[in-house]
Amino acid sequence: MTKPTLTTLLETAGLTVGAMVGIGVAPASAQELPTVVLVHGAFADNTSWDGVAEDLRGRGYPVVAADNSLRGPAIDAASVTDVVESIDGPVILVGHSYGGTVISNVHADNVEALVYVAAFMPVEGEPVALELDPIRFPVTALVPPVIGLTVVDDASNIIGRNVDSYITPALFRPFFAPDVSEEQAARMAAHQKTIAAGALLEPSGPPSWAHTPSWALIPQQDQIIPTSAERFMAQRAGAQVTEVPGSHAILVSNPTAWPTSSPRRMRAADTSRNDLGPGHLRQVAGPEASYDESQIPMRS
Numbered sequence: 001m002t003k004p005t006l007t008t009l010l011e012t013a014g015l016t017v018g019a020m021v022g023i024g025v026a027p028a029s030a031q032e033l034p035t036v037v038l039v040h041g042a043f044a045d046n047t048s049w050d051g052v053a054e055d056l057r058g059r060g061y062p063v064v065a066a067d068n069s070l071r072g073p074a075i076d077a078a079s080v081t082d083v084v085e086s087i088d089g090p091v092i093l094v095g096h097s098y099g100g101t102v103i104s105n106v107h108a109d110n111v112e113a114l115v116y117v118a119a120f121m122p123v124e125g126e127p128v129a130l131e132l133d134p135i136r137f138p139v140t141a142l143v144p145p146v147i148g149l150t151v152v153d154d155a156s157n158i159i160g161r162n163v164d165s166y167i168t169p170a171l172f173r174p175f176f177a178p179d180v181s182e183e184q185a186a187r188m189a190a191h192q193k194t195i196a197a198g199a200l201l202e203p204s205g206p207p208s209w210a211h212t213p214s215w216a217l218i219p220q221q222d223q224i225i226p227t228s229a230e231r232f233m234a235q236r237a238g239a240q241v242t243e244v245p246g247s248h249a250i251l252v253s254n255p256t257a258w259p260t261s262s263p264r265r266m267r268a269a270d271t272s273r274n275d276l277g278p279g280h281l282r283q284v285a286g287p288e289a290s291y292d293e294s295q296i297p298m299r300s
């Protein structure tokens with residue numbers, strides 16, 4: 001079995017983008033390749049994409065890691081929209097975790113494909129906190145003592161201050177990134193950006209996935225967004241789904257060698273999604289997977 005990378009998934013999206021804009025199925029130069037815009041999620045920063053970005057750039061893709069202030073879907077999507085609209089040519093927009101909420105609220109004309117990595121995919125009017133509902137899905141690890149609260153300066157708030165949440169550094173690796181080294185997890189915990197507590201309660205706007213071909217990559221040992229919740233959102237959105245062994249930090253723990261079957265080309269562009277059926281769920285876990293599930297302390 002071959003081991004396609006996240007880049008392969010994005011290249012599949014890129015082939016579709018090429019067909020959309022008349023480039024053809026095999027772009028000949030870096031100038032013809034779509035730009036990949038990466039949007040990090042909560043409790044992370046742009047460095048979480050370092051491995052993915054390095055691999056993409058090595059293959060000739062222009063890559064932009066967009067800043068995400070983690071203030072709320074409307075503010076954050078507006079910022080990312082500015083970044084995307086400043087790019088000349090087609091864009092593949094990729095979001096991790098809460099970054100999925102952000103890209104779902106970006107409606108720039110040059111976004112031709114969406115990729116969700118362990119991410120939220122909300123519908124209009126839905127706060128993403130609803131997808132952490134313990135009645136429908138397993139309990140998320142985003143509860144005390146894993147989560148802590150702090151007061152921060154926040155120019156986006158009318159009073160100039162806000163209540164943010166963060167992951168307790170000592171518990172960062174066990175629950176957010178159990179499949180990375182202790183050293184890497186310590187760096188991630190030190191780099192983590194806090195998120196406004198209200199960001200997960202803010203209703204999302206009309207979703208861009210309703211009119212944009214979408215893929216979802218779902219790690220099977222995610223303790224932050226329950227795997228079943230990710231599965232539900234992706235199928236509801238009609239995304240093409242691939243499941244892989246790994247934690248919520250799959251983009252860091254295994255950015256270039258995930259054991260999956262070859263990803264199919266994303267759906268052809270269609271401004272109307274009325275003819276699209278449910279997402280194609282493909283669960284993948286084989287003997288080549290190197291993930292040790294015993295690394296994860298399960299919550300009772």
